[in-house]
Amino acid sequence: MKKKTGAQILIKSLLKENVEIAFGLPGGQALPIFDAIYGSKLNFILTRHEQAASHMADGYARSTGKTGVCIVTSGPGATNIVTGLGTAYMDSVPMVAITGQVSTSVIGQGAFQEADTIGITRPVTKHNFLVKNVKDLARTIKEAFYIATTGRPGPVLVDVPIDVQRGVCEFVYPERIEIRSYKPTYEGHPGQIKKAAEIINNSKRPVFYIGTGVIVSNAEKEILKISKKADIAVTNTLLAIGAYPHDTNLSLGMLGMHGTYCANKAVQASDAIIAVGARFDDRCTGKVCSFAKEAKIVHVDIDPTAISKIVDTDIPVVGDAKTVLKEISLLIEKKERKEWIKTINNWKTEHPLSYNKNDNKLHPQYIIEQISELTKGKAIVTTEVGQHQMWAAQYYKAERSRLFLSSGGLGTMGFGYPAAIGAKFGNLNKEVIVIAGDGSFQMNMQEMAVAVLNDISVKVVILNNQYLGNVRQWQEMFYNKRYSHSCLAKRKNCPKLCNKPNRSMCPVYVPDFVKWANSYGVLGIRITRKEDVKPALIKMLKAKCSVVLDIWIEIEENIFPMVPSGTSLDDILTRING
Amino acid sequence: MRHLVSVLVENKFGVLARISTLFAARGLNINSLSVNETEDPTISQMTIVVNGEISILEQITKQLNKLVDVIKVINFKDTGYIEKELALIKINTPKSSRAELIKLASIFKGRIIDMTLDSITVEIAAEQEKINSFIKMVLPYGIKEIFSIGIIALNKNTSLKQRI
Numbered sequence: 039m040k041k042k043t044g045a046q047i048l049i050k051s052l053l054k055e056n057v058e059i060a061f062g063l064p065g066g067q068a069l070p071i072f073d074a075i076y077g078s079k080l081n082f083i084l085t086r087h088e089q090a091a092s093h094m095a096d097g098y099a100r101s102t103g104k105t106g107v108c109i110v111t112s113g114p115g116a117t118n119i120v121t122g123l124g125t126a127y128m129d130s131v132p133m134v135a136i137t138g139q140v141s142t143s144v145i146g147q148g149a150f151q152e153a154d155t156i157g158i159t160r161p162v163t164k165h166n167f168l169v170k171n172v173k174d175l176a177r178t179i180k181e182a183f184y185i186a187t188t189g190r191p192g193p194v195l196v197d198v199p200i201d202v203q204r205g206v207c208e209f210v211y212p213e214r215i216e217i218r219s220y221k222p223t224y225e226g227h228p229g230q231i232k233k234a235a236e237i238i239n240n241s242k243r244p245v246f247y248i249g250t251g252v253i254v255s256n257a258e259k260e261i262l263k264i265s266k267k268a269d270i271a272v273t274n275t276l277l278a279i280g281a282y283p284h285d286t287n288l289s290l291g292m293l294g295m296h297g298t299y300c301a302n303k304a305v306q307a308s309d310a311i312i313a314v315g316a317r318f319d320d321r322c323t324g325k326v327c328s329f330a331k332e333a334k335i336v337h338v339d340i341d342p343t344a345i346s347k348i349v350d351t352d353i354p355v356v357g358d359a360k361t362v363l364k365e366i367s368l369l370i371e372k373k374e375r376k377e378w379i380k381t382i383n384n385w386k387t388e389h390p391l392s393y394n395k396n397d398n399k400l401h402p403q404y405i406i407e408q409i410s411e412l413t414k415g416k417a418i419v420t421t422e423v424g425q426h427q428m429w430a431a432q433y434y435k436a437e438r439s440r441l442f443l444s445s446g447g448l449g450t451m452g453f454g455y456p457a458a459i460g461a462k463f464g465n466l467n468k469e470v471i472v473i474a475g476d477g478s479f480q481m482n483m484q485e486m487a488v489a490v491l492n493d494i495s496v497k498v499v500i501l502n503n504q505y506l507g508n509v510r511q512w513q514e515m516f517y518n519k520r521y522s523h524s525c526l527a528k529r530k531n532c533p534k535l536c537n538k539p540n541r542s543m544c545p546v547y548v549p550d551f552v553k554w555a556n557s558y559g560v561l562g563i564r565i566t567r568k569e570d571v572k573p574a575l576i577k578m579l580k581a582k583c584s585v586v587l588d589i590w591i592e593i594e595e596n597i598f599p600m601v602p603s604g605t606s607l608d609d610i611l612t613r614i615n616g
Numbered sequence: 617m618r619h620l621v622s623v624l625v626e627n628k629f630g631v632l633a634r635i636s637t638l639f640a641a642r643g644l645n646i647n648s649l650s651v652n653e654t655e656d657p658t659i660s661q662m663t664i665v666v667n668g669e670i671s672i673l674e675q676i677t678k679q680l681n682k683l684v685d686v687i688k689v690i691n692f693k694d695t696g697y698i699e700k701e702l703a704l705i706k707i708n709t710p711k712s713s714r715a716e717l718i719k720l721a722s723i724f725k726g727r728i729i730d731m732t733l734d735s736i737t738v739e740i741a742a743e744q745e746k747i748n749s750f751i752k753m754v755l756p757y758g759i760k761e762i763f764s765i766g767i768i769a770l771n772k773n774t775s776l777k778q779r780i
Contacts (some may be wrong), residue, residue: 156630160637165684168630185684218780219626219687343678 044172045070045203048136049078051179054211057107059083059098059463061091065111066151068138070203075109083463083492086484088115090456092122092135093482097457099131100443101418102464105186106131111138113151116197117158121450123193124162128447129277130250132191134182135163139199142170155197164192172205180212189222190341191254222340226357226365234312234336234353235369238268241310241334243378246272247293247322250446251315251339251359252281253439260363261314267367269375271308271382273301275316277446280415280436287379291391294322295601296428299389302599302607304382308333315339315359318348319447328606338362389599389612391432400568402426402501402591406433408575409471409499417469418443418461422454422478425507428597430473452481458496459489469497469579476502476551476588477526486558489584497578498555498586503593504539504547511596539593551588562586618647619666619673620692620699620769624779626685627653627660634683635662638676644668648701650766654776659687663699663769688779696772701744702765704729705751706737708758717757724750735760 042050048071052060059081064072075082085091088110095106106126110119116137126133140149156168165185167178175198182194238244246265252258258281265272265288272282273290282289290301302324305311311333316322323329329349337344337351338359345354355362393403406429409419415437421427421444436442443461445453458472472479479500489496503510509524519537528536529545555562563574565587578585600611625631632651639646648665666673673691680689692699709717709731717736721728726740738754740747744767751762771779 157633160634161641217684220684341682343675343682345678347675 039208041206042209043070043074043203044175044198044205045074047172047175047207047209048179048198048203049074049080050209051176051211052107053079055105055179055183057105060107060109061085061094061098061460062109063088063091063111063115065115065138067112067140067200068110068115068203070200071109071136071138071198082109083488085456086487087482088118089121089452090482090485090488092119092133093125093450093453093456094460094463095133095135096122096126096131096453097420097443097460098464099126099133100457101440101461103440104132104464105183106133106460107136108133109136111151112140112155113153115151116153116155120159120162121448121452123159123195125445125448125450125453126193127162127164129445130191130254131193132186133193134186135193135195137195137197138203139168139197141201142199143201145199155195159195162193163195166195166197168197169199169202172202172207175202176209176211177215180215181217184215184217185220189220190251223342223356224340224358224361226338226355226362228365230353230355231362231365232369234338234355235366237310237334237336237353238270238312238366239369239371239373242375243304243308244268244270244310244312244375245290245304245308245333246270247275247305247311247313247316248272248278248281249275249314249316250277252278254315255340255359255361257314257360257363258282258439260360260367264363264367264370268370268373269379270312271304271378273297273305275319275322275446276431276444278316278439279431279434279442281439284435287383290382292431294319294324294607295603296432296597296599297322297601298391298432299599299610299612300382300385302601302610303385305330306607307381311335313337313339314363317341317344320348323349324601324607324609325605328608398568400566400571400589400591402429402595403433404568405499405501405571405575405589405591406430406473408572409473410434412575412579413469413471415441417441417471418458418465420444420454420458420461420470420472422472422474422481423449423451424475424478425503425511425595425597426473426475426478426501429501434473451478455479455482455496455498456485459485459494462489462494462496463492466494470495471497471499474498474500475507476500476504476547477506480549483554486555486560486584490558490560495582495584497581497584499578500551500586500588501591502547502551502588503591503595504541504544505593508597510594514594514596516602541590541593551586555586560584560586562588565589617667617670619668620697620767621664621666621673621677621680622690622692622769622771623662623664623680623686624654624688624776625660625662626687627658628685631660631685632662634685635664635680638679638683639666642672642676644672644676648766650768656776659776659780663767665767690771690779692769697769698772699743699767699769700741701747701767702739702741703747704737704739704763705754706735706760706762707754708734708760709736710734713757717754720750720753724753726750
């Protein structure tokens with residue numbers, strides 16, 4: 039058999055794993071890898087920043103369900119993807135990151151562009167490998183993909199020193215792999231499943247609390263079936279938006295800090311919470327000791343460490359969501375819970391999601407509602423992190439899973455735009471829209487070059503309030519309106535202390551997003567009046583190329599409902615001052 | 617509360633770092649740690665002693681199990697087990713108290729492994745408690761130096777193969 043170099047083996051292994059696309063940026067210690075990419079079948083997308091490459095791989099993975107791949111160089115290349123790895127790790131996204139590394143003979147000597155990549159990325163990856171011998175490379179890549187995609191998915195990093203990239207050996211790609219120390223549990227324990235079904239059958243006020251795990255295991259249909267059969271209300275996490283139809287009488291919407299009034303009320307009043315593929319994040323539970331006090335808690339999760347980590351679980355079922363739910367559904371009694379549904383509907387009508395629709399002000403919620411209506415919830419929407427993210431979560435009605443992509447766990451500003459580009463590469467026929475804040479967008483907007491040069495259209499809607507809006511909201515509510523360093527328009531000659539923003543008085547905002555878009559040859563439109571929103575959105579959606587809308591929204595608009603940090607879900611505020 | 621955890625891991629570079637990071641990231645101090653190859657050279661056994669609440673231990677046990685390189689975690693609170701610690705204790709020994717100390721060491725099944733004009737060094741392999749009592753007994757003579765290796769523990773009945 040003809041021998042191949044490590045770099046060739048690496049690329050051939052990726053192709054064996056059916057990798058269609060990889061994102062990244064070359065550098066000294068990855069040159070052999072990039073030489074092997076040159077002219078190969080791998081579609082490689084050159085980004086402008088490694089962090090963006092990792093988010094693109096993430097967005098590609100979240101939107102397609104396939105594994106996202108990024109390839110970067112050693113040292114700063116590797117440290118730049120740490121945020122992307124952390125983001126994917128927290129949100130259980132399957133990713134494989136390949137990093138170049140200095141030669142094995144000089145590791146530890148502080149060589150040029152050397153970093154302890156394995157040490158640095160250990161806490162933000164599901165697993166990582168340093169390949170010290172070219173003979174181990176193919177098997178390591180196989181293991182990396184296996185670990186990234188099975189069990190609770192996550193990012194896996196493979197660090198490949200340059201001498202390993204140059205080394206030669208025969209290429210044999212393992213057909214199957216078994217790792218004795220890594221065996222995720224897919225089948226739920228029958229006894230636990232029986233007990234879980236009993237709790238559900240005996241409950242009067244059951245609530246499904248569904249998270250990413252439902253999407254990962256394609257269990258949406260099972261949730262829908264069981265909920266309808268037994269009148270179980272369904273609330274979802276931020277990441278599970280779209281996993282349950284939003285327009286049924288059982289749908290509660292998102293729970294937690296900026297969740298709906300009815301979802302939070304229902305969870306608190308429930309006598310049985312069935313958590314599926316969700317991890318009781320503090321943004322969901324509020325103050326833990328007063329979370330759903332009357333409820334028995336059933337927790338279905340493939341990750342045993344998620345069980346009883348935050349909230350004590352009565353019946354844990356470790357296993358794959360779909361597999362376990364199929365078993366549970368056989369034991370669920372058909373039941374009408376009219377009282378419960380009625381109570382929920384009362385909460386829904388008492389405090390629906392709302393904003394002032396009658397004035398002429400440019401409310402951000404209105405813009406997202408329009409996007410939702412015009413796209414019929416069929417577009418892929420990604421978000422950055424902050425107020426706009428929560429408004430998007432509340433008002434964008436994604437018609438199915440994998441259409442709403444957002445950094446939930448790590449809350450990474452700068453995620454949305456590159457993630458959208460990654461999602462577009464995985465879904466060339468779909469409309470992809472980023473809902474961004476003016477602050478977040480500036481963290482990775484250099485990636486517009488990638489969209490333009492690759493001739494893909496990603497629509498950017500900037501909800502521009504010239505603030506780090508979420509920070510400003512907390513400063514308004516909990517720090518006596520002391521707007522410390524949250525204003526993005528503030529200049530040297532502004533008053534030192536200012537909490538009275540006013541567009542006609544404030545200095546000119548930079549950058550001018552319209553001119554900035556133009557500099558890439560991209561259409562930019564500024565909107566300052568409510569009546570211009572819809573026509574601009576229609577124009578944007580009709581366009582075949584990228585478009586940037588810079589929409590100047592109400593500066594001091596706040597997100598409601600809100601459960602202030604550290605308080606109980608019962609303390610939900612539907613507007614300022616209760 | 618003191619917990620004794622035994623961890624079977626792949627005998628590879630970096631595994632100890634993964635495990636210690638897990639404890640460190642949660643602000644837990646490892647009181648004692650011992651690692652060595654088992655009869656199967658691809659597997660190492662670690663014995664870790666930590667102090668903490670039982671709930672923390674449960675989390676740690678799960679998190680350890682979640683590490684890809686960890687084959688098995690055994691929390692020794694619920695199984696029959698044998699534990700031993702090895703200590704070398706160098707004690708001030710003027711001629712007048714030499715006989716007394718030799719007797720004391722033999723009561724505790726310690727072995728005298730070195731002797732100088734003014735000191736003796738005792739090797740003692742026992743449960744931690746027993747070593748502590750010996751130390752208490754010899755404290756009045758003046759201890760020059762103590763060095764002990766981490767606790768090692770074994771399940772009473774099962775074999776390595778059964779445990780994997």
